Amino acid sequence: MGGDDAPESIVEGALLASELNVNLVLFGDETKINKLLNNRKAGHITIKHTEEEVSMSEKPISFLKKLKMTSLGLATKFSGDDLSHGTISAGHSGASVVAASKYLKRKDVRKPVLGTFIPTSENPVFLLDVGANVDTKAEDLLMFAKLGSEFYSFWSGKKNPTVGLLNIGSEKGKGDRESIKAYDLMDEASSEGLFNFVGNIEGRQVGGQGKEINVVVCDGFVGNVILKFAEGIAVSLMEMLASGLKESARSNIFIPLAKGGIKKSLKSVKKRLDYSEYGGAPLLGLKKPFFICHGSSNPKAIFNAIKHMKNLIMRQNGEKND
Numbered sequence: 001m002g003g004d005d006a007p008e009s010i011v012e013g014a015l016l017a018s019e020l021n022v023n024l025v026l027f028g029d030e031t032k033i034n035k036l037l038n039n040r041k042a043g044h045i046t047i048k049h050t051e052e053e054v055s056m057s058e059k060p061i062s063f064l065k066k067l068k069m070t071s072l073g074l075a076t077k078f079s080g081d082d083l084s085h086g087t088i089s090a091g092h093s094g095a096s097v098v099a100a101s102k103y104l105k106r107k108d109v110r111k112p113v114l115g116t117f118i119p120t121s122e123n124p125v126f127l128l129d130v131g132a133n134v135d136t137k138a139e140d141l142l143m144f145a146k147l148g149s150e151f152y153s154f155w156s157g158k159k160n161p162t163v164g165l166l167n168i169g170s171e172k173g174k175g176d177r178e179s180i181k182a183y184d185l186m187d188e189a190s191s192e193g194l195f196n197f198v199g200n201i202e203g204r205q206v207g208g209q210g211k212e213i214n215v216v217v218c219d220g221f222v223g224n225v226i227l228k229f230a231e232g233i234a235v236s237l238m239e240m241l242a243s244g245l246k247e248s249a250r251s252n253i254f255i256p257l258a259k260g261g262i263k264k265s266l267k268s269v270k271k272r273l274d275y276s277e278y279g280g281a282p283l284l285g286l287k288k289p290f291f292i293c294h295g296s297s298n299p300k301a302i303f304n305a306i307k308h309m310k311n312l313i314m315r316q317n318g319e320k321n322d
Contacts, residue, residue: 013302
């Protein structure tokens with residue numbers, strides 16, 4: 001029950017999910033949750049009480065001591081004990097990675113990796129890592145590439161998606177020692193048919209410019225900076241467009257006449273750039289789905305995280321999405 005606006009946003013998002021035909025278990029202060037539910041229709045929601053939580057500002061040395069009794073720790077262990085199909089957290093991202101690593105079984109990987117979709121004018125780009133690992137070796141980047149390719153293919157249905165290594169230039173031999181080594185490892189893996197590596201790519205391709213790329217691999221420090229920058233620039237661009245159109249409307253009589261079409265187009269762009277449409281970022285490399293949501297997630301974002309989690313689980317079970 002974490003996040004900047006918890007428990008309000010979590011509870012409201014869970015209520016919205018009543019239409020998804022899912023059963024949800026909320027871990028947190030039962031009194032606070034029931035007060036927010038306020039006798040509304042919530043037959044799909046069960047509450048597991050705990051007053052312990054990890055605050056967004058806590059340091060690892062602090063939350064590690066009490067993790068198993070927090071809402072995050074209990075929810076993750078609940079899934080690890082096969083009592084739920086997956087876990088969603090909008091709380092402390094570092095603690096979320098620690099909890100997932102502690103209570104969920106891993107696939108044949110050294111560490112889990114966090115990925116998310118970056119919207120572009122065409123198909124979104126899947127970027128990983130976006131914050132789970134900041135001290136990354138070439139072998140880790142190779143693993144990220146495998147996991148990212150598998151997830152993108154599974155999620156989109158596209159076979160053999162393109163995978164690029166984020167670097168300061170597209171030429172082979174660019175970057176630091178680990179990047180150069182990672183290039184060689186990915187190139188070798190690609191020649192063996194493990195995934196479709198297309199070489200180094202530059203930052204502009206993350207935003208959909210230049211040759212299309214489906215999966216972009218980088219370390220968690222760089223990925224997180226890109227993600228936060230993309231979120232900020234998206235908001236700024238929408239504000240600039242709105243301001244520019246408002247100014248133009250004062251001097252161009254045709255602008256008001258086209259107001260309906262412009263408003264519709266802007267709404268479409270805003271929806272594509274809205275992080276809440278994507279719900280949460282999947283933590284890959286685990287045997288159970290685990291989504292980490294934005295700390296400032298609103299009810300819509302929580303609802304979409306639940307929706308995407310359900311769809312992912314259904315696909316894993318060979319079922320069609322609703």
